Ligand SMILES: Nc1ncnc2c1ncn2[C@@H]1O[C@H](COP(=O)(O)OP(=O)(O)O)[C@@H](O)[C@H]1O
């Protein structure tokens with residue numbers, strides 16, 4: 001359209017009072033916010049940096065020497081051996097500390113920043129419910145995380161295959177493990193998008209919301225781990241597992257893997273979890289030189305995995321509701 | 335009872351674009367509580383209506399309640415028939431906040447499209463309308479630049495365009511000319527006047543001359559209270575009284591003669607310009623007798639008229655009254 005034709009048409013610009021505005025088709029304008037949020041979060045540079053960040057720790061694990069000749073054993077065995085190499089860094093870092101930190105720092109600003117800077121004022125004066133603003137942004141963050149973890153999980157699987165055997169069949173055989181991990185990452189996302197968005201709509205500064213998430217991650221992944229390593233007795237004596245997010249998450253993750261039959265239950269990887277999360281009995285007798293330890297280590301079973309799942313989904317939904325409520329009642333001014 | 339009748343009456347005819355009943359805002363709680371808006375009854379009729387008051391009067395607070403950005407402490411407010419703050423009400427107006435903040439990385443056009451879609455337009459329509467509005471506001475060539483690079487005037491234009499994008503019936507503008515240079519002011523005022531021919535406008539300002547240039551009607555607010563609300567014409571008529579102003583080369587002598595006349599109620603010398611001010615008992619006789627009076631005093635007359643009262647004078651008078659009440 002040229003400027004001239006537009007200018008001619010402009011005469012009628014304000015006369016078309018009879019509005020052609022579509023009635024709010026249920027969730028259309030919410031999805032517009034979702035897309036905008038997703039686009040704002042996703043710049044190629046940031047995305048690549050995030051991916052690289054999520055790979056750092058696993059790559060260290062992958063650099064360990066291995067004695068297995070992957071191409072001489074069956075495809076199933078090879079895939080199992082590969083998954084054993086990457087399960088712990090996957091849980092602890094790629095879908096753990098790194099992923100949650102990325103979600104927390106990206107999402108913390110979504111609402112707090114708009115309120116703080118003043119752009120929210122125009123947004124809330126538009127014909128869109130605040131609930132939809134909140135949920136739209138939540139979904140945008142969720143979508144971003146879902147794409148990111150998808151890329152991270154399958155990229156990590158692919159890198160591991162390249163490292164050990166470079167056999168495409170092994171990558172396919174690794175699918176159940178990768179899918180179960182991805183599914184788990186969606187649960188994790190639900191929990192942390194809720195926490196992040198709730199903090200973002202409660203806090204008046206984006207930085208505080210981000211610090212809130214970072215604190216939670218460091219507390220549950222590193223703080224609890226350190227606690228368990230040095231004063232192991234306290235962990236059970238004081239029922240610390242109740243508040244140990246890391247425990248609940250690994251409880252959920254391992255159950256997903258079991259449900260998918262995605263990894264052999266052997267001490268080789270379980271010991272890492274026992275050491276850091278309390279999901280396995282630390283005292284269980286294992287022989288680290290033994291490759292296959294039938295039955296593996298003993299689950300502590302503080303919580304049924306389904307309860308861990310339900311409790312944290314419940315907490316997530318509760319936080320979502322609280323975030324929604326506080327945004328709904330928030331006084332927006334510059 | 336009475337309140338209810340009023341509401342039903344309004345439902346049948348849209349008499350008021352904005353209507354409020356005992357609308358109140360208290361910021362903070364307990365000993366920190368501050369009543370920024372004191373149970374005001376707003377009546378904004380179609381057309382362009384000014385909302386005038388000094389800084390801190392409560393204009394922004396009132397508008398924020400009307401658009402649903404902050405909660406209403408008590409009372410009620412309606413946009414046409416819809417409760418202030420409801421989605422239905424928000425569909426009816428477009429809002430430009432005081433000192434609006436935009437997404438600086440977005441281009442003007444993308445921003446307008448985004449706002450249009452949030453307002454319920456489909457993508458193609460939003461784009462078309464965004465371009466039309468950019469052309470209308472003379473920022474067509476700049477629409478592809480990031481808003482962060484815009485001048486203050488351009489930002490204000492984008493802000494008004496964003497308020498108009500979803501085809502509202504009413505524009506609520508909070509100090510649209512603040513922080514602009516004189517040329518920017520003039521061009522925004524011009525646009526607002528033009529727009530007001532088809533869309534009702536409720537515009538706030540602390541600058542009288544602007545409101546005087548734009549508006550037919552004005553509501554003045556001070557310390558959270560409405561002090562006056564009427565057409566500019568009526569306000570002037572009411573406050574003009576019938577004070578005549580006479581200027582000659584012998585004002586003192588003229589004053590002395592005038593004070594003795596039976597058709598004069600009161601006469602005095604105005605300090606600022608030393609002109610004679612006369613309030614007549616009989617205006618016709620005053621007008622016919624003045625030439626004789628001038629002749630008798632052998633004076634030269636410079637002017638004799640009822641001075642145009644500026645809103646400024648009324649403003650000062652109204653606020654002086656308000657101040658003395660306390
Ligand atoms: N968020 C707030 N908390 C407490 N007081 C406020 C707040 N916002 C405004 N005020 C006070 O309310 C009064 C009215 O402010 P405002 O509505 O911004 O006036 P105006 O827009 O007419 O300049 C001022 O005294 C101001 O200090």
Ligand SMILES: [Mg+2]
Nearest residue numbers: 393394432509
């Ligand atoms: Mg103001």
